[in-house]
Amino acid sequence: DQQVKQNSPSLSVQEGRISILNCDYTNSMFDYFLWYKKYPAEGPTFLISISSIKDKNEDGRFTVFLNKSAKHLSLHIVPSQPGDSAVYFCAASERGGGSQGNLIFGKGTKLSVKP
């Protein structure tokens, strides 16, 4: 039973347009959410996070939106660039539970940004 779901295994977007990656979760105890980016043959790298007390966090071209009532979060990348092509993982944790790194990951969405 997956607690973090990324229902789109892949997404293709034109350079300069917006990329929207979606993530749903089932555990209402999750209070911290993160997005990681992964290139082939590399480990995941942290991109952006959001605490459950917020509904939006922005960092440059990347914005994460959290809708707690819907148990849904999304990552917006605008404008998208070819270098953004990678697999994006959504992750969640119960930070209040003490195990800060026990992240539950989704299966990932492979983003392809076409020049």
Add this chain to the structure above:
Amino acid sequence: GAGVSQTPSNKVTEKGKYVELRCDPISGHTALYWYRQSLGQGPEFLIYFQGTGAADDSGLPNDRFFAVRPEGSVSTLKIQRTERGDSAVYLCASSSPKGELFFGEGSRLTVL
């Protein structure tokens, strides 16, 4: 080095053999994590160390898996009597005081 270092990067072994995977975290990071990523899946939590002790080992799949961190820095993940289903990329991460995880490049294990 500046990042999390994992060795070996690739390991091919035969079913039933014993394997050790090593992780050298970022200097000064007290928290260390092991994850496993199977093909087409996201990383799956295995175990978390705070200093020398395993604070949470709830993700270890069975007693063939064991991890140590005797001096609070380098950690070794040990897999006994390997099975084909153990084939995966084993990721190590260490955590900054803010809680952000920094992952290594992983050790790809193939059990024939």
